[in-house]
Amino acid sequence: MTLALRQLDVHAGARRLLGPLDLALAPGRCLGVVGESGSGKSLTALSLLGLLPPGLHARGALTHDGADIVFGSRAHAALRGRVLGWVPQDPLAALHPLRTIGAQLRETLRVHDQAETQARALLSRVRLPDPDAALKRFPHQFSGGQRQRIAIALALCSAPRYLIADEPTSALDARIAREVLDLLDALRREDGLGLMLISHDLPLVGAYAEDVLVLRRGDVVERGATRAVFAHPQHAYTRELIEADGLPVGGPSGPISSETAIDSKLGPEGPPTKNQALLRGEALSMRYPRSATPALDGVDIALHRGEGLALLGESGSGKSTLGRALLRLLRGAQGRVWLDEVELTALSGRALRVMRRRIGVVFQDPYASLDPRMRVGDIVTEPLRIQDFGDAAARAAKAGELLVAVGLEAEMATRWPHQFSGGQRQRIAIARALACDPDLLVCDEAVSALDAHHRREILALLATLKRERGLALLFVTHDLAAAAAVAERIAVLDAGKIVELGDAAEVLRNPRHAHTQALVDARRL
Known part of the structure; x- marks a missing residue:
């Protein structure tokens, strides 16, 4: 019993984008599909699901349990749900912004004749805190990592036989990414779920996939058992991917952290000149509606000219909320913010718009922004x-x-x-x-959606721009290596509070707070 593609080609008019490609999904096994941005990973998933964008056409043979299925037919569409589940890369785009999480889960459960009481159980299973409260909240009230877990819960509503996970952990920190993949791996082993794991993260694929398919610019360049491919890559591109992710050629021997080391030469060159703080926040607090605990709890923070400050923490720690509060992008945020001694929290209208000329923002998702x-x-x-x-x-x-x-x-x-x-x-x-x-550049998880090669390039670019233009850089991230590459100081957040603040190298080398130690340990696993 398998779901198989043979000689798949995807075309845009006369231009071939993908293929020819063969793959098979088997119950209880995990197939990893890897490659850099633009390699054809997501096109492969969309072809299986029958969800190719307008103007793109798939050709080839699709079979399920030995039965031939025509691309784009009703039989193809019927695979979605009970046969094929999908966890898309961008959970914010996949979730309805005007409906509560509970309403979206119950809708899917009703469509597939499942008990509505499973909605709460599903949220518990994907380890979302306080499922009862979560059912009543809207997507924008969750962190990126929490939204991804909700997307996984939605995909599991119909108990599919196969699950396509398209970059399911690109927005997650190391610990939570491992928890999510452990969950999917448990489903694979316990329920016989076939898993197609699409990722640019080779350590992640090496830890969870038994077989791997390597794509480059729409072509299959290598395939086989994951350990064998990692140990003895036959194609130069595969070797390049392995080396870019910091893996030794020889293959993983167990679960590997998805956080990889960044060459120290990309990092800042010494501490910034001590001067008056460019950006200051005082007593910053934020509590989202229907939330039992504050997302931000009385935070004080300062950033100097030419300095890189990383806000580091797990999903839901409050780091993105702090960044948005400093930018005056949150209604209901309390506290005061100054930019060069001008109080932003006292401005509105044109006066605020004029001050915002001095702030540039780079968001997490380069596709949605x-x-x-x-x-x-x-x-x-x-x-x-x-x-x-x-x-x-x-x-x-x-x-x-x-x-x-x-x-x-x-x-x-x-x-x-x-x-x-x-x-x-x-x-x-x-x-x-x-x-x-x-004067100030704010980056909110600006490299989390990128593969190792492009992540390294963007971090190098940010470090260069900061140095050459004298920019102050506020870098929001869950990636310890990325923080070390661009920031002189690190502020570690947990439960809406800064629990550790200091020199980046010292914080990562000798963490004092238990939460910082847990973050460092999670990266080492």
């Missing part, structure tokens, strides 16, 4: 247009300069976002954040 209906040049210079800087010709010239500054080409300004890989899109997002020549 760029408007697909705008050309790249217009995206990059949108802050200039909003702030009434220059005419169209001046803004176009500035777009070219910014694209070159982030390692792209000026001619790319005429292209659309879908024509770029994830790493290139994040460079575009950084170019946009630099448009108004800010």
Whole structure:
């Protein structure tokens, strides 16, 4: 009993995007599909699910339990749910923003004739804190990691025979990522669930997948038993992926952390010059509606010019909430914020907009943060247009300069976002954040969705921009290695409070707080 693809090709008109590709999903086994951004991993999943975007067409043979199924047919659509479950990469886009989590779970459970009482049990099974309260809350009231666990619960509602997990842990810290993968692995072993694990994270795939398929630019370059492929990669690209993730050629011998070391030469070159704080927050607090505990609990924080400060913590620790509170992006946040001795919390309207010229922001998801209906040049210079800087010709010239500054080409300004890989899109997002020549750059999990190769490049770019432009960098992350690469200081958050603050190297080498020690230990496992 298998679900199999033979000679799959995906085309956009006359252009081939993927294939020919063969794969088989078997009950109780895990197949890892790996490759960098743009390799065809997600196209493979969407072809199996019959969810290819308009304009793309799949050809080949699809069989389930020996029966032939026509791509795009009713029989193909019927696989979704009871046969094929799907955990998409972006849980925020997958969850309805105007409906509670409970309503979304109950809808799926009713469709598949399951007891509504399973909704609470599912949230417990994916280790979401306080399931009773969670059922009444909306997607925006959860952290990125918590939303991913909700997406997994939704995929499990119909008890599928096979589960396609598309980058299921890209937004999660090491400990929670391991918990989520342990859960999926338990389902595979205990319930005979066939698992297709799509990831750019080779340590993760090495820890959980028995077989692996390596894709590069739509082609299968290597396949086989995971241990054998990792121990003796036959293709140069496979070896390059293994080395980029910091793995020894020879293969994993057990569960490996998905956090990999970043070359220390990418990191900051010494402490910043001591001067007046550029950004200060005082007594910052935030409690979301229907939440029993505060997301942010009386935090004081300061960031100096030219300094990199990493806000480090697990999903739900309050790090992103703190970042948004400092940016005045949260309604209901309490406390005071100053930028260069101007109190942002006392400003509104045009006065606040003028001060925001001095702040650039790079968000987590390079796919969701760029408007697909705008050309790249217009995206990059949108802050200039909003702030009434220059005419169209001046803004176009500035777009070219910014694209070159982030390692792209000026001619790319005429292209659309879908024509770029994830790493290139994040460079575009950084170019946009630099448009108004800010003093402060805020990055919220800016590399968590990227593969090892592109993650290293973006971290190097951020370190260079900080050094050359004298930027203050507020770097929100769950990745200890990424924090060490760009920040001189680290603030560790847990339950809405800063539990440790100090020199980055010292905090990671000799953590004093038990929670920091747990984070460091999770990375080492």
